[in-house]
Amino acid sequence: MAITRQQVTQHPLLELTTGFMSFKTFAAAVELDVFTKLAGGREVTLPEFAQLVDLQERPTRLLLPALVSLKLLEKKGEFYRNSAVAEEFLVNDKPYFFGGFVQFYSHALYQGWEHLVGALRANTPVLAPPDGDTVFGSEDDFMIRYFWEAMHALAGFTGLALSEAYDFSAHQRVLDVGGGSGGIPIELCRRVPGLTGTVYELPHVCPIVEEKAAAAGLAGVVGAQAGDFTKDERLPSGYDAMILSQVLHVLDEENGRALLKKCYDALEPGGAVFVCELLLDADRSGPAPAALMGLNMLIAHHGGENYSDQEYRTWLAEAGFVDLEVVRFEAAGATGAVIGRKGTGHRVIGSEGTGGV
Numbered sequence: 001m002a003i004t005r006q007q008v009t010q011h012p013l014l015e016l017t018t019g020f021m022s023f024k025t026f027a028a029a030v031e032l033d034v035f036t037k038l039a040g041g042r043e044v045t046l047p048e049f050a051q052l053v054d055l056q057e058r059p060t061r062l063l064l065p066a067l068v069s070l071k072l073l074e075k076k077g078e079f080y081r082n083s084a085v086a087e088e089f090l091v092n093d094k095p096y097f098f099g100g101f102v103q104f105y106s107h108a109l110y111q112g113w114e115h116l117v118g119a120l121r122a123n124t125p126v127l128a129p130p131d132g133d134t135v136f137g138s139e140d141d142f143m144i145r146y147f148w149e150a151m152h153a154l155a156g157f158t159g160l161a162l163s164e165a166y167d168f169s170a171h172q173r174v175l176d177v178g179g180g181s182g183g184i185p186i187e188l189c190r191r192v193p194g195l196t197g198t199v200y201e202l203p204h205v206c207p208i209v210e211e212k213a214a215a216a217g218l219a220g221v222v223g224a225q226a227g228d229f230t231k232d233e234r235l236p237s238g239y240d241a242m243i244l245s246q247v248l249h250v251l252d253e254e255n256g257r258a259l260l261k262k263c264y265d266a267l268e269p270g271g272a273v274f275v276c277e278l279l280l281d282a283d284r285s286g287p288a289p290a291a292l293m294g295l296n297m298l299i300a301h302h303g304g305e306n307y308s309d310q311e312y313r314t315w316l317a318e319a320g321f322v323d324l325e326v327v328r329f330e331a332a333g334a335t336g337a338v339i340g341r342k343g344t345g346h347r348v349i350g351s352e353g354t355g356g357v
């Protein structure tokens with residue numbers, strides 16, 4: 001059947017093709033500190049903007065309409081100011097600052113994705129060391145500076161969204177397995193009186209956790225324990241909640257299932273494990289953030305992909321967990337938590353599925 005002009009246009013293809021321009025414009029503005037310089041509702045004219053950001057007149061004239069069209073800045077008359085989303089998430093000292101994530105994608109993943117075709121053909125990651133090791137073993141300044149800042153940018157908001165979807169008040173001690181900089185336990189402990197948290201991480205990541213906890217005023221409430229969940233036979237014990245956020249997606253299925261079994265063995269009876277991920281639909285038709293993050297695992301890791309909540313439920317049940325359910329929320333790093341319990345007893349707000357107590 002002939003396709004008429006009314007049925008389809010090239011516009012969606014143009015959007016896909018120029019997507020990189022949007023991203024790089026956004027990343028450049030973050031790198032130039034545009035949003036931090038305009039913090040607090042500051043309004044500037046074009047010449048004032050040029051001076052503030054230290055750009056010449058022509059690039060400023062080209063950059064400003066792009067940032068307005070991307071809804072990162074607003075224009076009122078001759079004046080430019082941060083949009084609401086930029087003011088909330090792109091100002092350097094704000095609690096859910098997103099800039100670290102943008103910088104990591106711009107300086108590391110962007111280059112990796114240039115080799116996507118090769119990774120697809122060879123089933124070989126671009127960024128991981130060739131010896132089968134992971135990108136996380138690296139103690140290089142780049143990873144320390146960008147990667148865990150990137151994770152921190154997402155984790156705090158995941159913690160916020162999780163704490164709104166699930167009532168943690170019945171829990172006392174939370175272990176964040178592969179918890180990165182500790183953004184999730186910092187957020188949970190800030191919100192739940194009496195809750196303490198430990199991040200179980202590779203040794204070179206632990207100082208970052210201590211630093212972030214101290215900066216949040218939670219030194220002594222959130223701490224770090226050095227370990228390696230692949231090599232250690234047992235995980236730390238004495239915890240009645242365990243978080244696995246964006247950890248199972250970096251592992252292949254065999255290692256992911258093995259880690260869940262270790263969580264089950266170490267968890268206190270009656271405790272719960274929370275698998276926080278960008279969850280794929282059961283029929284693997286999307287959504288795009290989960291599907292694209294899956295491809296990102298091909299770029300960055302030897303194994304690992306994104307899964308649906310049904311798949312995680314199967315893994316959790318096999319590890320011994322019961323009362324399985326999923327709570328959905330909206331965060332850039334996770335669209336829900338698949339919960340399994342070693343026993344019963346915790347109240348869940350807004351859950352779907354079976355077994356809520």
Ligand SMILES: C[S@@+](CC[C@H](N)C(=O)[O-])C[C@H]1O[C@@H](n2cnc3c(N)ncnc32)[C@H](O)[C@@H]1O
Nearest residue numbers: 136151155178179180201202228229230245246
């Ligand atoms: C994708 S990041 C997720 C970080 C954090 N959970 C979050 O959601 O922001 C994966 C984390 O797992 C940690 N990790 C990887 N392999 C590990 C291992 N064998 N033992 C302990 N932690 C590990 C990495 O250091 C990294 O911080």
